[in-house]
Amino acid sequence: MITLLRTEAVLTRRGLTHSLRDVDSMVTAVVAPVAVMLLFVTVFGAAVEGLTEGASYVDYVAPGVMLLCAGFGASMTATAVHSDLATGVVRRLRTMPVRASAVVTGHVVAGVLRNLVSTLLVLGAALALGFRPEASAAGWAWAAVLVTAYVVLLTLAAAAWGLAARSADTAGMFAFVALFVPYLSSAFVPVEGLPTFLRGFAEHQPVSLAIETLRELTSGVPVGDQAVPLTLWLGGLTLAALVLTRWLFQRAGRR
Template identity: 45%
Template sequence: MTTPQSPVKTASLGVTNAVFIGRSIRHSLRNIEALTMAVVLPIMLMLLFTYVFGGAIDPGGNYVNYVVPGIILLCAGFGSSSTAVDVAEDMTNGIIDRFRTMPIKSLGVITGHVAASLVRNLIATGVVIGVALLVGFRPTAAGLEWIAAASLIALFILAFTWLYAAIGLVAGSPAAASGYGFALLFLPYLSSAFVPTDTMPTWLQGVAENQPITPVIEAIRGLLTGAPAHDQIWKAALWCMLILLVSMLWSMWTFRRKAGRR
């Protein structure tokens, strides 16, 4: 008489996510070039705008305080964009099919990429702020304002990382994911990151003032430097939460359609 075999139990969601987060962090640590460029490129742009263009834009020498919030988001964007390539690689190299044969929630691979990117980009953002302080950035924020700014930056990184994850899922290859993701990196240049929007042509002001990057930059600028923020903080939070919600739903729907449900 044969004894019926017990069904294989699926690993809990928390254990699955922890495993995939560890996997993504190890991959990030091995890809030193990408991690370095995500930090070095924004720093180079900050030095370029501060020392080359800053004197022409703001002869008073305060341009560094204006430009740093935009550089912070540029750093976050560069760092998050690699998520699209990482997700596209997993979707095209067959690893997802292997995960589906294991007693785990295969959607955790996407969550792992997002969580690892959040940690990686928060560290990179801290490095950029440290360099900014060395080149003359002088924030006036108190403790609560720093906490609010850091929370908003983390929310922005999380929202755009999920957006890049969705792009990686719909892209046909890592190269295509890189190309699609690169287009989003132009948004900070069409915002108040480097110059006030009222200095732009009238037709461009409408674009700059009504896209999600501008309120986030203005909110961070207001929190860190005391610049007038008005209702930008709430607008920034709402934009980030909207992008986060849409991106998560898009990612989950696309993943289930491509990889199948568990």
């Protein structure tokens, strides 16, 4: 058990080190979410202020951007996992007396930590722009659990994508998928403002449920009845991503 934990720790540290050395990706993961926050609040905020039911636009948009930023960091996990698979790192680990799958675990843990830091930076930018949450201590605790669960899900999905990808370009496309879905949600405008053919999907998809729950937690109002379907969505998708990642890693060993 100690050896296994040591392997996980070493490969997690390796993943974090690679992240810090990849300056372009780090800048994208950190600066892009903050830039999105600035863009929507300062450029589009005045135009859509009246659509947010009396709340200031920064209060409305901050929870969505906090979850959106996880997509930027998760794409780094997809490319890192694919790189280790394509360059023979995984093959080499399989010949050593360590658990080879720890390299994927290391990338996932490093990705979760990286994404949580990015989320805190986005929260800081939102506070600087006038975001004034009214959450209680319990509300902040549940908000932290929700954000962490969402980040874990997205990072696991990115690892599975990286294992399945046939090229580095394909692995990098995870960012497009992870960032596209939140735009079809209630992150930036209420779903009532979306075209009719998109409204049903936007209202019931898990990202909207997560954003609405986070919005309620940070504003200090009781959480609505979307908490149960959100829990089922997050739990089911995380389990599916975990099983898929494990299966894809085992399949990669048979190539």
